[in-house]
Amino acid sequence: MPRQQRVRRMAAAIGLACASAVAQGQTASHPFQNPALPAGQRIANILSLMTVGEKIDMLSTDTSVARLGIPSFGDSEGIHGLVQRGSDEHKRDAITTTQFPQPPGMGASWNPKLVQQAAAVQGDEGRYITHSDRYKRPSLLQWGPQADLARDPRWGRGEEVYSEDPFLAGTMSTAFVKGLQGEHPKYWRAAALLKHFLANSNENGRGNSSSDFDERLFWEYYAVPFKMSFEEGGARGVMAAYNAWNGTPMGVHPILKSLVIGQWGALVVSSDGYAIGNLTKLYKRYPDHKAAVVAGLKAGLNQYLDTFKDELRAALKEGSVSEAELDAAVALKLRVTLRLGLLDPAEGNPYAAIKNGPEPWLSERHKAVSLRMALESIVLMKNAGHALPLSRPAIKSIAVIGPHADSVHWDWYGGMAPHTVTALAGIKAALGPGVTVNHARDGDDAVKAARASDVAVVVVGNHPTCGPNMAKEWTDNGTKPCADPGDGREGRDRETLALKQEELVKRVLAANPKTVMVLVSSFPFTINWSQRHVPAIVQMAHSSQDQGTALAQVLFGDYNPGGKTVSTWPAAESQLPPMMDYDIRHGRTYLYAKGKPLYPFGHGLSYTTFKYSALRTSGPALAADGAVSVDVDVANTGKTAGDSVVQLYVGYPKSKVERPRRALVGFERVTLKPGERRTVRIPLKASQLAYWNVRRKAFEVEPVPVRLMIGASSADIKLERPLPVLAAGGGTR
Secondary structure: OOOOHHHHHHHHHHHHHHHHHHHHHOOOOOOOHOOOHHHHHHHHHHHHHHOOHHHOOOOOOOOOOOHHHHHOOOEOOOOOOOOOOOOOOOOOOOOOOOOOOHHHHHHHEEEOHHHHHHHHHHHHHHHHHOOOOOOOOEEEEEEOEEEOOOOOOOOEEEHHOOOHHHHHHHEEEEEEEHHHHHOOOOOOOEOOEEEEOOOOOOOOOOOOOOEEHHHHHHHHHHHHHHHHHHOOOOOOOOOOOOOEEEOHHHHOOOOOHHHHHHHOOOEEEEOOOOOOHHHHOOOOOOOHHHHHHHHHHHHOEOOOOOOOOOHHHHHHHHHHOOOHHHHHHHHHHHHHHHHHHOOOOOOOOOOOOOOOOOOHHHHHHHHHHHHHHHHOOOOEEEEEEOOOOHHHHHHEEEEEEEOOOOOOOOOOOOEEOOOOOOOOHHHHHHHHHOEEEEEOHHHHHHHHHHHHOOOOEEEOOOOOOOOOHHHHHHHHHOOOOOOOOOOOOOOOOOOOOOOOHHHHHHHHHHOOOOEEEEEEOOOOOOHHHHHHOOOOOEEEEEOOOOHHHHHHHEEEEEEEEOOEEEEEOOOOHOOOOOOOOOOHOOOOHHHHHHEEEEEEEOOOOOOOOOEEEEEEEEEOEEEEOOOEEEEEEEEEEOOOOOOOOOOEEOOOOOOOOOOOOEEEEEEEEEOOOOOEEEEEEEEEHHHHOOOOOOOOOOOOOOOOOEEEEEEEEOOOOEEEEOOEEOOOOOEEE
16 A cells, blocks of 8 residues: 555544544534534634645545544545455455446436435445444545436446436436435435536547537536536535536636536535646646646635645745635535534434444345346347247256356446356356356357357457456556457547457357347447347346346346336447537437437337326426426236336427437336236426527526327337427416
């Protein structure tokens, strides 16, 4: 462990110990230790007691003031599980934590309630690691969710985000924030730090690239998940993106102070790693690091991921930064300390007690949420001739083939799971000892295994870190391409959407026509050949600790898959605009795409069938300042229980401005028994129909009819009807 990190952890531990003593009533010599005082008064007292050096120190990820008994709330990556991999190559101090599927998999559940439960698991584990006597490692500011959008399937970090759709991504991000922070009126379970504000969806050249688009797209697309997470979820932290928006780097963009802090109420605004250095080295915007650090502070940054303490001291000495500016920056972070209850007695804070007992990631509750998330994330892409589910009694031998058949891959923002179940292990466990399992990775051995088996399951996909030699590839700083051009990750965009391993699928299918393709992937692939020829295709995201268990339950019919795609899967790369074209109106995402996709947004099959009927609304019209309920009857017309994801889209045929052909505005995942029928009610606010009026600098709802559409996907609309929209006050609410 580097000396600087050892010192930081020691200081944080001392701060935790001092705070524990205060919480137990051993010392209470300062007003800030009185929880009955208003937050502003407590913070003012802390600032009066802090030295300038301590204030500068607090602009790092260590927010402790050991001298005053103020602990650090710490930091941890956390977009699909708390990351505590350890600080050295031997992982001596690593901590296992519950690991969920990557965010595209969580998004594929189309179940925000489940995402909220997963985030609560993650928050509880952060509390335990922070407060338990065994660990005492501050992990309460968790860097997640990722609120960016999967604008382009070639983006290397598409594995980190929920969807290409702003409403779906915003709904999931909001749910994650709510689960992470909890619902207590005074205290947070943990604190969320949204990444990366804003419009960060290219890796090549990201250090000084500019995402260029107009004001309408800012408000109607790119900012939507962030806005929802702040205003509806209660998020109060954000990390600025590397890129610029229309030429101005996000780390120094005026919108941080005017909107993110001024209107959304952000308390922690963080730089990304190396981002301050990029302002001088790549953007060449400032003459030196000191000038860049000062610019960031004045723009609203109050957390630096790199060390710039000397630069801040020099700036303070020369007068380019005042102590009042330091106070304003530190005061916001101290509000997070108070919201987490770190200066208060444990009584009354339900989250402070999450430090006793066995490790929570070993509990049945956390395991159950993990397995449920893995199951609901699986998407049945194709199922010709009812090839799935597989019949156990008919199988005497099975081939489990492929480079991902016997592995569960972590990614750069995943942690170490307490257990992992590979596809091979899951299938073996599901079938028991009486069935022969022939395993092969690839090549002639794979063909031999397929020929020798009743059925073949071939597990293919991308490697989420571009290959096993992760450390070296990271030091290449994005200059070395991935070994497989279809792979991508942070620092590297994908060179192709083609699946290199589709050649293996072809060989296996030729050897055994009863082949199931399992695609474990972080993003879409153009698997046109497989879609035409392979009987059944199942898709799931990487990094779930229960990957193999969930897959086996789907393959053998113990669970009926109900997941849906979260992005458009293009049929060809030629359907995509240039990578750096951030104007999605030019044909990007299902909102504006022009060609027929391989798989549309919202696609996903089931082992049963559903019928939709009786689309209706709670009122005859929608007032521009009102809301209605949209009801539809859904019936399971098959012989198997299953989940229907009812998707509500809106079209704008009479709009005076360019709008998407259809846009998702609501959805509900509902479980139905065979023959069961249920009314699904989806709320619709008129504000969801608004466009950004550039002249008025405000959202505006047009008093013109819209078209309501209920679909099984964005391309499979089952029912539709018009809905009049009236001027404010002119309709039902």
